[in-house]
Amino acid sequence: MPELPEVETTVRDLQKKVLNRTFLDVWTDFPKMIKQPESFEQFKKEIKGKKIEKIWRRGKNIIFDLSGSYSLLIHQKLTGHLLIGNWELEIACPVGSRRLSFGGKWKPLKKGPLEEPVNRYIHLMFWLDKGLMLALSDLRKFAKIELLNKETLKKELSSFGPEPLGKNFTFEKFQACFKDKKGKIKQVLMDQNVIAGIGNIYSDEALWRAKIHPLKDALVLKEKELKEIYKAIQEVLKKAIELGGESISDYRNPEGKKGFFDKERRVYQREGEKCSRCATKIKRLKIAGRSAYFCPSCQKGEEDKFSSSPSLP
DNA sequence: AATCGTTCCTGATAGC
DNA sequence: TGCTATCAGGAACGAT
Numbered sequence: 001m002p003e004l005p006e007v008e009t010t011v012r013d014l015q016k017k018v019l020n021r022t023f024l025d026v027w028t029d030f031p032k033m034i035k036q037p038e039s040f041e042q043f044k045k046e047i048k049g050k051k052i053e054k055i056w057r058r059g060k061n062i063i064f065d066l067s068g069s070y071s072l073l074i075h076q077k078l079t080g081h082l083l084i085g086n087w088e089l090e091i092a093c094p095v096g097s098r099r100l101s102f103g104g105k106w107k108p109l110k111k112g113p114l115e116e117p118v119n120r121y122i123h124l125m126f127w128l129d130k131g132l133m134l135a136l137s138d139l140r141k142f143a144k145i146e147l148l149n150k151e152t153l154k155k156e157l158s159s160f161g162p163e164p165l166g167k168n169f170t171f172e173k174f175q176a177c178f179k180d181k182k183g184k185i186k187q188v189l190m191d192q193n194v195i196a197g198i199g200n201i202y203s204d205e206a207l208w209r210a211k212i213h214p215l216k217d218a219l220v221l222k223e224k225e226l227k228e229i230y231k232a233i234q235e236v237l238k239k240a241i242e243l244g245g246e247s248i249s250d251y252r253n254p255e256g257k258k259g260f261f262d263k264e265r266r267v268y269q270r271e272g273e274k275c276s277r278c279a280t281k282i283k284r285l286k287i288a289g290r291s292a293y294f295c296p297s298c299q300k301g302e303e304d305k306f307s308s309s310p311s312l313p
Numbered sequence: 314a315a316t317c318g319t320t321c322c323t324g325a326t327a328g329c
Numbered sequence: 330t331g332c333t334a335t336c337a338g339g340a341a342c343g344a345t
Contacts, residue, residue, distance in 0.1 A: 001338070032321095060339080078338050079323090140322050142339070182315085192340080199339070249338095289318085290338075 002076045003060060004164070004197030005240030006251045006259065010082055011057045013254040017084050021128040022051045023066075030123040033138070036146040046070060046147055047126075058157050059196030071153045073146040074136070080143035083119070084254045085133040139250065161195040164233050174230045178218050185221065185229070186214035186287050198233065201246060201268045204293045206232040208267045213301020214292040215285070239264055267293040 002010070026047060031040040047066070054065035062082070064072040074082065124136040124145065136143060148156065161177055162169055177195050181188050188194055189203040198206070207214050209232035212225055221229075245251055245259030248269055252258060266276055270293060271284040280297035 075339085077321095077340075138322095139324075140338080142321065144340090190339085 001078055001199060001201060001249050002080065002245070002251050003199040003202050004057075004237055005202070005243075005261065006245035007057050007060050007062060007076070007197070008241050009245045009253050009259060010076075011055055011062055013084070014062070014082065015055045017254065018052055018128060018132060018134060019055055020052060021130060021132055022049065023047045023126055024049075024129060025127040027125045028123055030141060033123060033136075033141065033143055034145045034147075036148055043145075043147055047072070058163070059160050059192050060199070061157070063153070065150075069149045070147050071150055073144075073148055073153060073156070075144045076136075076138070077140070077142035077144065079121075079139040079250055081137045081250075081252050081256075082254050083122075083135045083137060083252070083256060085135060086131050159193050161191070161193050164195055164197060165237055171227060171230050175223070175226055178221070178226065181218050183218055184214060184287055185212060185216045185218045186290075186292050188218040189229075189233075190290070195233075197237075200290055200292075201248075201265075202233070202236055202240065204268045205236045205264075205266060208293075208295060208299060209236055211298050211300075213299045214287060214294050216301045236264075267295060269293065 026044050028034070028040060034040055034043050037043055037046065047070075050066040050068055050070065052064050053067055054063075056063050056065070060075060062074040062076070064074075066072060074080075076082070119135075119137050121137040121139045122135045123138055123141065126134040128134060136145070146156075162173060164174075174195075178188065181191075181194055183191075186203050186207065189198050189206070190200065204214065206229060210225070210228035212221070212229060240246060240259075240261045243260040243264065244253060244257070246261035246265060247258035248262060248265065267282050269291075270282045273282050274280070275282055275295035275298060278295065278297045280295055282293055283296050284291055284293050286292070
């Protein structure tokens with residue numbers, strides 16, 4: 001699942017490899033992923049000949065500013081990957097085929113993890129100049145692409161909360177994010193309009209680091225607790241970027257390589273394992289339809305209210 | 314106006 | 330063995 005650190009890793013890689021490249025052509029077998037403009041033909045017409053002038057990130061969104069008045073907005077959602085290849089692949093990816101070899105070899109279509117050279121999940125392919133290709137693979141087909149003029153883009157991004165690693169993102173600004181924000185802290189942290197870029201993994205990891213129970217009401221958090229969360233978010237996101245993101249699920253960078261955040265992952269998808277701080281078994285619960293992993297001992301909180309026996313007179 | 318449930322999609326896994 | 334049912338997951342959208 002790409003969240004801020006994975007998207008950042010992807011963006012940095014893209015900046016190195018496809019900045020200043022020009023789109024020559026595009027292919028898809030799933031036009032539905034392109035939300036704007038409405039027809040793929042229109043999309044193709046607009047993007048052909050446009051140069052990638054800037055590559056940046058806002059929350060979990062990747063943005064290519066193009067020559068002319070458009071920007072390309074890409075959201076990878078759960079299983080999207082932007083992958084870079086080269087023109088050898090043009091032969092390997094004839095229009096209409098679901099097969100593509102990133103190792104330069106043909107293989108029959110079959111099931112398999114992403115490490116295999118065959119990636120049958122590529123649903124969008126760009127041909128760039130200088131012999132490069134940029135593919136979007138997406139197992140779940142939830143990824144979203146939009147070609148927007150700069151003003152519409154600005155509007156779309158305007159509701160997002162601040163960047164947690166932004167230069168002037170002070171504690172006071174963080175604190176302000178929570179003003180009048182009802183709901184459990186876990187939910188609030190994942191709300192892109194409160195703070196941008198945090199999803200299921202890093203909300204769990206940050207709350208574990210801050211020793212805050214995910215079910216705790218955001219409104220009742222004391223300044224001291226908020227400070228802990230603020231610190232934890234920045235630390236865990238920075239660490240994850242340093243390590244190239246997490247790959248517990250299927251995230252890969254544009255070269256198809258895994259990230260190494262796994263060695264820092266303390267609670268997410270570790271139900272039943274021992275907490276690395278106190279050896280208590282990690283628990284999982286559902287919050288607003290999402291899994292939340294936490295240590296019931298380190299992260300004391302709401303459920304104690306209900307589980308403790310009432311005191312007798 | 315906020316908040317809840319549903320939807321998109323497919324692979325993995327559980328249950329029979 | 331092979332089938333079907335259930336679930337995960339971000340965010341847009343519809344419903345209340």
